[in-house]
Amino acid sequence: MSTPFKQTTRALNRERHRLVGGLAVALFLLAGLWIWWFGAGAVPVHRQGNARVVAVAEPHVITAHRNGRVAEHQLQLNRRVQRGDLLLRLDQTAVQKALEQTEADLDLHRQTLAQITAAAQRQQVLARKALESADLRLQQAKLAVERHELRLQAAEDKLARYRPLRQRGEIAELDFAEMEQAAREARQEGDQLQLTQQLRASERAQAKTEADNQAGELARRRDQAERDIRSAASEQQRLTHEAAQYVVTAPADGVLAEVRPLQNDAYVEAGRELGRLLTEQTLMVRAWFHPADAVGRISAGDSAEMRLDGFPWLQYGSLTLRVREVAGEWRNERVRIDFDILATPPGIPLQHGLPGQVLVRGETVTPLQMLLRTVGGRRAAQQPTRSEPQP
Numbered sequence: 001m002s003t004p005f006k007q008t009t010r011a012l013n014r015e016r017h018r019l020v021g022g023l024a025v026a027l028f029l030l031a032g033l034w035i036w037w038f039g040a041g042a043v044p045v046h047r048q049g050n051a052r053v054v055a056v057a058e059p060h061v062i063t064a065h066r067n068g069r070v071a072e073h074q075l076q077l078n079r080r081v082q083r084g085d086l087l088l089r090l091d092q093t094a095v096q097k098a099l100e101q102t103e104a105d106l107d108l109h110r111q112t113l114a115q116i117t118a119a120a121q122r123q124q125v126l127a128r129k130a131l132e133s134a135d136l137r138l139q140q141a142k143l144a145v146e147r148h149e150l151r152l153q154a155a156e157d158k159l160a161r162y163r164p165l166r167q168r169g170e171i172a173e174l175d176f177a178e179m180e181q182a183a184r185e186a187r188q189e190g191d192q193l194q195l196t197q198q199l200r201a202s203e204r205a206q207a208k209t210e211a212d213n214q215a216g217e218l219a220r221r222r223d224q225a226e227r228d229i230r231s232a233a234s235e236q237q238r239l240t241h242e243a244a245q246y247v248v249t250a251p252a253d254g255v256l257a258e259v260r261p262l263q264n265d266a267y268v269e270a271g272r273e274l275g276r277l278l279t280e281q282t283l284m285v286r287a288w289f290h291p292a293d294a295v296g297r298i299s300a301g302d303s304a305e306m307r308l309d310g311f312p313w314l315q316y317g318s319l320t321l322r323v324r325e326v327a328g329e330w331r332n333e334r335v336r337i338d339f340d341i342l343a344t345p346p347g348i349p350l351q352h353g354l355p356g357q358v359l360v361r362g363e364t365v366t367p368l369q370m371l372l373r374t375v376g377g378r379r380a381a382q383q384p385t386r387s388e389p390q391p
Contacts, residue, residue, distance in 0.1 A: 047294065047297060049357070051358040052286055053351065056281060056284055057282075059277065060277040061276055066245045066270050068246060070264050071092075071264065074087055075087055078257070080254070081254065083253050085249060087249060088274065099240065102236045113225040116221050116222045127207075127211030134203055141201075142197055148193050149190065155179075162176060250277060258276045259276075285358060287336075287358040289334060303320075304322065304358055308355070308356040316348055319343070322340045325338045
């Protein structure tokens with residue numbers, strides 16, 4: 001009875017050794033993976049700062065685009081305007097006259113092109129009819145020549161048959177003379193028909209040349225008219241853009257402020273500020289960072305997120321932000337950074353004054369580098385500052 005018990009004990013021991021060995025291998029692999037991640041893994045570094053949601057009104061500076069005299073203006077202090085409303089119009093008489101003349105020239109060039117196109121179509125029809133008529137006359141002349149050649153050949157054959165009979169005196173000289181005269185007249189008629197055929201071929205070639213010349217001339221005139229149209233259209237576009245420079249409209253909805261007093265016919269210089277347009281308030285995020293975390297590390301366009309106090313981000317989510325501006329001045333040893341709000345999670349009543357924390361994604365480091373930075377920062381914080389010796 002002892003033998004089976006001993007065998008069972010040995011089996012359990014072997015199974016335990018296998019389990020311990022497998023567990024040791026697994027722990028060794030996990031330790032190796034952790035060491036590799038600790039030395040080569042990538043962990044993003046976030047810069048954190050206190051922030052608030054603020055409402056701001058962005059002013060638009062109102063300036064003239066051209067030098068000129070005021071023809072009309074609607075710049076009144078505290079006047080509410082909508083996007084596209086007229087604010088200022090300068091005298092543009094010269095540009096308007098040039099634009100009207102250019103538009104008239106453009107209409108004339110288009111009419112000329114239409115006339116040339118119609119003339120080209122008529123010329124094509126006439127040229128086709130003329131060539132068809134010339135071809136018909138040439139074919140008739142060729143048929144006449146072919147028919148006459150048959151008659152001439154018959155007359156020549158008859159004369160050749162009767163010549164031996166004449167030599168033997170079997171026909172009268174008068175009859176043979178009439179045959180010779182008929183053959184001679186047939187030859188002359190054949191020559192005349194050949195000349196007529198050549199004349200018809202020359203007429204057909206001349207008609208083709210004239211049609212090609214007329215078509216080429218109309219094509220050149222059409223190309224010139226198209227060039228004139230393109231030139232006039234380009235000039236019209238340029239003058240239209242230039243005329244628009246004499247008109248200043250409201251770039252957005254808002255209220256006019258800091259308006260410069262203006263009178264009609266007053267001279268205005270380009271680029272000089274005439275007033276400001278205060279737009280409706282928009283929400284943005286304003287945060288304050290330690291200079292060591294912001295200067296040289298955060299720049300416009302960087303992505304960020306804001307976790308609002310009172311709204312757990314695991315439940316409500318966070319605001320998606322983008323850096324708008326990094327201020328150059330410091331305040332209470334902090335750097336101001338403004339953010340645009342790109343997306344707001346549902347369920348968060350976004351309004352002015354909401355506090356929270358902003359996290360800006362920075363560079364990527366390994367866990368080992370992060371540990372060394374933390375230890376170095378704590379040592380630097382614990383090291384007492386040495387005062388300079390008094391002279």
